[in-house]
Amino acid sequence: MTAPATSTAPARGGRWIAEWDPEDEVFWAEKGEKVARRNLLFSVLSEHIGFSVWTMWSVLVLFMGPEYGLTPADKFLLTSMVTLVGAVVRVPYTFAVALFGGRNWTIVSASLLLVPTVAAFVVMKPGTSFTTFLVVGLLAGVGGGNFASSMTNINAFFPLRKKGWALGLNAGGGNIGVPVIQLVALAIIGASGGPRVLLGIYIPLVVVAAVLAALFMDNLATVKNDTGAALDAAKDAHTWIMAFLYIGTFGSFIGYAFAFGQVLQVEFGRTPLQAAYLTFIGPLLGSLIRPVGGRLADLYGGARITLWNFVAMAAATGVLVFASSEKSLPLFVSVFVVLFVLSGLGNGSTYKMIPGIFQNKALEAGLEGEEAARHGRRLSGAAMGLIGAVGALGGVGINLAFRQSFLESGSGTGAFVTFLGFYAVAFAVTWAVYLRRPAAATPASATAESKPQLSYAEV
Template identity: 55%
Template sequence: MVHNHRIAHWDPEDVEAWEAGGKQIARRNLIWSVVAEHVGFSIWSIWSVMVLFMPMDVYGIDPAGKFFLVAVPTLVGAVLRIPYTFATATFGGRNWTVFSALVLLVPTVLTLWFMVNPASYTTYLIVAAFAGLGGGNFASSMTNINAFYPQREKGWALGLNAGGGNIGVPVIQLLGLLVIATVGNTAPEIVCAVYLVLIAIAAVGAAMFMDNLDNQKTNGRSMIDVLRHSDSWWIAFLYIGTFGSFIGYSFAFGQVLQINFLAGLTDGGPVTPALQARASLLAAQIAFLGPLLGSLSRPIGGKLADRLGGGRITLYTFVAMIFSAGILVATGMIDDASPGAATGTMMTAYVVGFIALFVLSGLGNGSVYKMIPAIFAAKAAAMTEATAEERAAWSRTMSGALIGIAGAVGALGGVGINLVLRAAYTGADKSATNAFWVFLGFYVACAGVTYGVYLRRSNRATVAV
């Protein structure tokens, strides 16, 4: 069945073949797909860690500049997800995974060099842009695994693949915490050096244990065709609310904490290197928890969607996100009215609100991605003139294309979060409260779309999700 890492005919819906060995092949590819995507996410988010190693007196970059700096790799990664989506069909899932892992050496080496040798802000923007290469890995990895698994297990498989990748964000943040706690905020090169080794492991593992599927079809034409379906636009919009929240908060959470901790430590006094180091450590001790829990909740969201339906879980998620954003709004309003009052209580409320948003965005990521294959499986079932094999191939192709598009558009939500926070902190009151209001309003819109398009009784017959 497998010859020289190539599989000529792969049909995961063939239950007999699946149980006779197909399941083991899919699992092996899933494992190394997760490893490679995990490292990709870590490099994509490496600047969310590096900014904690960049005191103002050494690098000359203020908080607003740092928010923009971490938005750059988010934007580049979002754009790269489009070509990465059909790269696995063009070059093979195994081949592209090896290449996409090895190319991460470029941003890692550049980051290491320029963190040790401080440069201009423009230089850091360029280096951060290269880190966006890690963001593209998600699209190719998800498209590849979507082709390996049967419809009945896609929610769990895609959720596990994405969750294992997403967890690369808290892992690199945890590594940053360990470095700051043991060495201080002056040795960012240690973080980069560790990832040079992990990149090599991911590339070698993919080369040895992954396979290419000859019948995997996703190309530029399919990405144009899929946009003719209104569901593609709705799903992309919903994914802004779930994945955009996850990646945006992942990149910004540490900075938000650092700003608030520093404000509490200085209490209006001068900002010293010792206080900046202390604020960095406090922020790092908490920042990784949000992305960690959001990553772990993603496969749970996929599993719940397999059982209860992606549309239903997505709606519940957005309703809960509205209340969680409300916690941030209320806390921000109280903090703005009485700055410095009950600082510990305010920080606890901020952390609770953000952690809840992380967990819920992870659940929503899993449920929205479960909706994608379900939508096109339902549409394919209505193609009565096509053979069963043609319907399955069309469903896989359209699903793979939308996975890439939704991933790209959703990542742009992360850019939006960082830019909205940057605008809020550069405003007259230098508070994030206005940004929290924007987030809350968007979640209301997402909940309305989910209900109106997929769960209203009149629409249920159109597509089952």
């Protein structure tokens, strides 16, 4: 049994934990689990509000009728740019945990959500220019950054054997901010309320999230000032391979969440209320199943779950191509919901792969015990922010693909064909990198019992 990892960081004000070793089962049972679960709870709350603020424009565009003077192409461009900012800010948010501490940055990042929410409250009215809407929409991108810092922070709290469940729950609780704000919007539209009512509800919730983070979360001193971890992670090819796979899972989830309601309005002629009745179902189920994806990955290996998940996503997209070309609304909505569920499942399984990959690399490099675990936590936590940033760019691509498809043909069919091709490539990459059986070992190499050959199929 190893002693908990310690830090020589000087004493500071606020809630700082100097010793943290979740891989030590005694430490975990006596102290670690209770602290980790508490931080997970309030991390989920802050990230949940962040997702709601990030995706609020997917709802606000449903309120924006002809009197706002925006075309469908304008709305797709607006949501694309909001998604883009949310992806880009994930990179500095990843560094922020090491610079300021997980608790401290959660307070700051939650408080920053007031800026886009209040700004949208001010400008949301007919007569506002598209440029103004675009600028204010870009501010909402800060909500997308909360995911990166939250996942990096929570990854450091939990042992490897619990990461699939913990990261899945953290991310799923955040992702569920998408359907929640859509449900709130549905209630407001049904009651003939306006978009400012929606924004007025979320402004005090932002304050509550920041205050609770200040009261109940902790900083880990062992993570403080390790900004070099992100640079080391950026040099590793697996970071970018996993980022590509995450484009297919999370990129699909967030891209479809922004676009679904607009597709229903433009292609199927649904009213804002009719669209709102349908848009929340897919993101809700996709969010709820994300921890299940992480748990399945804990049991059977994330690479295996991810591989077959891409097969299922490709099959569902093929059905959507048919439903879109045939203008079959019941089939289209049903299969779109299935695609949301699969994207959530894949989100959980891909994120479980990340700590396992870096743990394997540490063992292959000759590290052992707590040293290997610490090395794996360090790089996987940093990699998660980068992977999350690149993955979110998939949402930008989805909205731009829909915009171009509707401009060219008035239908989303062309966009779905593109997505189908991407899922096929993602399947091939997953198999080739993580599941393809290596060549049989030679007798000489087989004698090296002190250095077993590790399989990424189990990550």
